[in-house]
Amino acid sequence: MVTCLATTSNVPAADACAHLMRSFPQVRALVMCGIALGVPCPGDPERDVRLGDVVVATGGVVHYAHRRITETGGALRGPALPASPLLLRAVNEVRALALSGGPHWAGAVGLPSAAYRRPAPGEPRVFHGKIGSGDELLRSAARRDEIARQDGLLALEMEGAGVAQSAALNGAGCLVVRGVSDYGDAAKSDAWQPAASLAAAAYLRALLEHLAPARPAASPLTLLDVAEALERVPSLQTPSDRDDVLQLLGPAIAGRVKRDPRTRQAVLSLADVCFRYPDGLERLLEVLRRLEGDSEPVRALATLLSEFCAQAP
Known part of the structure; x- marks a missing residue:
């Protein structure tokens, strides 16, 4: 537009x-x-x-x-x-x-x-x-x-x-x-x-020309969309940063997340585990807000998670 x-x-x-x-x-x-x-x-x-x-x-x-x-x-x-x-x-x-x-x-x-x-x-x-x-x-x-x-x-x-x-x-x-x-x-x-x-x-x-095409409005959100939003959060950029987040999430979630030096694979595992754990995504958002405050990446993540959870059966 x-x-x-x-x-x-x-x-x-x-x-x-x-x-x-x-x-x-x-x-x-x-x-x-x-x-x-x-x-x-x-x-x-x-x-x-x-x-x-x-x-x-x-x-x-x-x-x-x-x-x-x-x-x-x-x-x-x-x-x-x-x-x-x-x-x-x-x-x-x-x-x-x-x-x-x-x-x-x-x-x-x-x-x-x-x-x-x-x-x-x-x-x-x-x-x-x-x-x-x-x-x-x-x-x-x-x-x-x-x-x-x-x-x-x-x-x-x-x-x-x-x-x-x-x-x-x-x-x-x-x-x-x-x-x-x-x-x-x-x-x-x-x-x-x-x-x-x-x-x-x-x-x-x-x-x-270096931006990916916009996702069609009718396309449902996936865990990959959640992972892409997580990739933009500064507190998840390095393995040590991600370990700090996992520690705040607690052993029940941290013990299931795969450690990977590659950011995309690491946050995808984090998104999957939090999605399967009761209130896991809400807890993840709360932790990131504690670390980042009301930053633009966290606000964008909150909006996406709201849409993602709303479409879940």
Whole structure:
């Protein structure tokens, strides 16, 4: 599903996200794709974002205006809004393909017209980190650098926080992908907007090719679906982490689960044993909540388990 905003800023973005998810409740994750101002950092090639480059918010979205202000300074009210684990897996596959010398993602979308042609030669780079989101239309390099410096931001835009927060409140993940169209300084212009938007769209197209097709709505959930959700929980990523979870579940369950260094096989055995044990899946969810809190992977698991148990005879 695709939707466009009627205007800029985080409030309309959150409203559009909420309406989209109400209309299509099967949506598991959203991508906010568009343009942003980049924060140049001369002398640091790992952070020197330039026009036409793409910034992917793998470090989350920072609502930089949502701060507690005191006489001694200010601090963010809460951490960065995290990126979707499902989409981060696809991001890592795109990065791995680039390292192996595969086709450059910029060719994933053809040139719609000459207006979208990149003004300067060379292929765009991809930067991974935090993107700031607020309602300021910046034309001040000093203000840009002040915001970026205090929160370690690579780019700034005006909708990502609204989408990420709305997605989280509706039980879905989010990823923000932005093409850099200007630097938010006095020389700001629209000249790079077509090329930057095309770069972001091309990256997104390449990203989507690395995602598994969505499960048909009519397909019943299986233990494999439960195992895939468990794979995304940080507390189950290593054998030692899984042993800690088993210890909290108790010997009746732990003694039946097969130990396996491979995450998929280990969590599949865990899901099977918990499914067969009275209230086993509920106990597993309780343990993971104790370890993880109300994290996005745990919320997604809770939703899936609710659907899985509801369809059981």
